[in-house]
Amino acid sequence: MSRSAPIAVVVTAVEHVAQDIKRFSMQRADGQSLPHFSPGSHVTVEMPVPGGHKRNPYSLMGPLDDPHTYQISVLRVLQSRGGSQFMHDAVNVGDQLQISEPFNLFQPESIARRHILIAGGIGITPFMAMTQRFAAATIRFELHYAVRSRSRAAYADVLSAQIGSHVHFYCDDEGDVLDVRKILSGQPLGTHLYVCGPEGMIDAVLNAAREEGWPEEYLHCERFTAAPSGEPFDVRLVRSNLTVHVPANQTVLEAVEQAGVDAPCLCRGGACGQCETAIISHDGALIHNDHYLSDDDKASGEKIMICVSRLAAGTLTLDL
Amino acid sequence: MSIKSRPRYSELELDIKSKRHIVVCDKNGAAAAQRMLRTSNVAAANTTVLVIGPGADKEEAGAFESMGCDVVMASPTIEAAMFRLDQVFAKATMGTRIYVAGIEGLIGQTVALAQRYGVKPMSVRQQHCGSLKRRVQCVHCKGVTEDVTTQIVTCAHCGVPLFVRDHFSRRLGAFMGVSADAEEAGVLPPIEEVFR
Numbered sequence: 001m002s003r004s005a006p007i008a009v010v011v012t013a014v015e016h017v018a019q020d021i022k023r024f025s026m027q028r029a030d031g032q033s034l035p036h037f038s039p040g041s042h043v044t045v046e047m048p049v050p051g052g053h054k055r056n057p058y059s060l061m062g063p064l065d066d067p068h069t070y071q072i073s074v075l076r077v078l079q080s081r082g083g084s085q086f087m088h089d090a091v092n093v094g095d096q097l098q099i100s101e102p103f104n105l106f107q108p109e110s111i112a113r114r115h116i117l118i119a120g121g122i123g124i125t126p127f128m129a130m131t132q133r134f135a136a137a138t139i140r141f142e143l144h145y146a147v148r149s150r151s152r153a154a155y156a157d158v159l160s161a162q163i164g165s166h167v168h169f170y171c172d173d174e175g176d177v178l179d180v181r182k183i184l185s186g187q188p189l190g191t192h193l194y195v196c197g198p199e200g201m202i203d204a205v206l207n208a209a210r211e212e213g214w215p216e217e218y219l220h221c222e223r224f225t226a227a228p229s230g231e232p233f234d235v236r237l238v239r240s241n242l243t244v245h246v247p248a249n250q251t252v253l254e255a256v257e258q259a260g261v262d263a264p265c266l267c268r269g270g271a272c273g274q275c276e277t278a279i280i281s282h283d284g285a286l287i288h289n290d291h292y293l294s295d296d297d298k299a300s301g302e303k304i305m306i307c308v309s310r311l312a313a314g315t316l317t318l319d320l
Numbered sequence: 321m322s323i324k325s326r327p328r329y330s331e332l333e334l335d336i337k338s339k340r341h342i343v344v345c346d347k348n349g350a351a352a353a354q355r356m357l358r359t360s361n362v363a364a365a366n367t368t369v370l371v372i373g374p375g376a377d378k379e380e381a382g383a384f385e386s387m388g389c390d391v392v393m394a395s396p397t398i399e400a401a402m403f404r405l406d407q408v409f410a411k412a413t414m415g416t417r418i419y420v421a422g423i424e425g426l427i428g429q430t431v432a433l434a435q436r437y438g439v440k441p442m443s444v445r446q447q448h449c450g451s452l453k454r455r456v457q458c459v460h461c462k463g464v465t466e467d468v469t470t471q472i473v474t475c476a477h478c479g480v481p482l483f484v485r486d487h488f489s490r491r492l493g494a495f496m497g498v499s500a501d502a503e504e505a506g507v508l509p510p511i512e513e514v515f516r
Binding site for chain 2: 187
């Protein structure tokens, strides 16, 4: 089994925290405490959306001192498969949702001497719990938080109040520039870098660090790339002896899960490598959207990350 | 040899992306370090070298200086070298790659010290040169016995005959030594020189 049983939770608060961003608080439906989570963890939220269920990963923000509550923040993304819109439009206080157990793919390095956190927009979410933990344990860190405009700066007030001396804000529309090279320069040996935000920002930050000679093992990122939608196609699962239709707005992973097949997965963002699946044949073009497979692997047509990648049309036959 | 903690070594390779290089070597490892630095014509000018061994300040240090290494230091023993290295690491910034070439005791202690500065063991490039002699920590009294070449060694601190295992502590930079006659006092297998 790749997953433990889902946890039924009840939404206990929905707050509008910034432009297009809502915070959802949830507690277990049976009143028990939730599993402990480490900063950097995420949970997957199952969304009973018309036209096929969806599962999106969201970072757990906290609170670290209340074992009964999880908080996540959701940015409304218009050009997407509809998960975030469902969360914004259809989920209210008192509603029940199914979530996964927490899993951490963005864990701070325990031996680091210093942590530099760089967030872009909604990418602030994994750093909310991390910064709380660092501040409480007097671990050295600095947070650089870039937003398009002040109205989108979720939790800026909380961060200023709680860890103000460690935080630097950058408002794009006010002319602030996040100068990665300046941030990186002169950092002591043993400094680890973490970045979460839009694709382009993550790549720019990591590439700047590489050019400054930072070894790969000090660079960490969390890419919660929304799985792109595409054209509908069919997936034939050889081991399960099943053919499953993948609609335009669903991923292969979601479609096979809905068909009752328990496929391995963790991040649902094409980053962790857990859902790598062998392709037996395909009669349409493969659309690889992941960050895990090498270019050679992608070109070979022998492997696919089913959480984000798909087929242009036709039938994809998988060893699943 | 399948124990996970047993370090693996390979030939030193220059990290061409690094802005600075810190090279730690003993007299046996000096040639490997020099070979690595010669693979680039700009690396030496951004390199701090710490070379260890009796007389290293004359012979090997001079060779690194003539290659153009901008900071060259020498220490007669590993113990003395670690104090120097501590200062070097304290001032080092990110964008620096650490290399070590020499006997396992030197490699182990360099990696252990780097780790205290937040450097992951895998991040230190390591080449084993020279003797296979081991640095062994007695699990009973915690004392460290240096330069061990036999599979059974008497602990230099508590006198217990120790069997030298492949289990390696990255924190201590030492192999584990456990009582070799725990079953029956005084009964030991023949002592063999295996870490030459």
